[in-house]
Amino acid sequence: MASSLIRVAAPLLVGVAAGIGAIVGASLTRERKHLELETGPRPLAVEGWWSSDASSSLAHAHPAVLIVDADTAQLVDSWDRRTRGRVQRPVVRRTPEWPAGGLIVVDAATGDLLTVVGEAGRAGMPAT
Incomplete structure (x- = not known):
């Protein structure tokens, strides 16, 4: 009985952990892209x-x-x-x-x- 429970619960736990990791990773990537400095769409008329x-x-x-x-x-x-x-x-x-x-x-x-x-x-x- 315990081994059949482990066979069902183990993949579910691994799937939940992978899902959480994917969500955290995506949010970190999104924040990192947001913080990166981008150049303006065109150069300024004068620089200084x-x-x-x-x-x-x-x-x-x-x-x-x-x-x-x-x-x-x-x-x-x-x-x-x-x-x-x-x-x-x-x-x-x-x-x-x-x-x-x-x-x-x-x-x-x-x-x-x-x-x-x-x-x-x-x-x-x-x-x-």
Whole structure:
């Protein structure tokens, strides 16, 4: 009687253990894929500290930025380091500190001027 019970229960226990292992393995694989960093769908209009993965005080203080044409206040591009993608629903807020022309990088949340891009000697440097 005991041997027939073992013959039935043993395969069932092995099947349950295999099923649990498969579920745990699939969830770990799904989480690992979710955590992997992916590149953006297209390159940014201009690259700089705002588009890197390296830690910096500026990048942590301003994780989401907008690249704007200061002449027209038109959005050229955006980047959010937290999501490694474009800023969702970006809003351009012109401030008095903006230069008259050129490409600029501004904080997506506040509109603060962070960098003037393309100006001689200041490309990629924080605005002062």
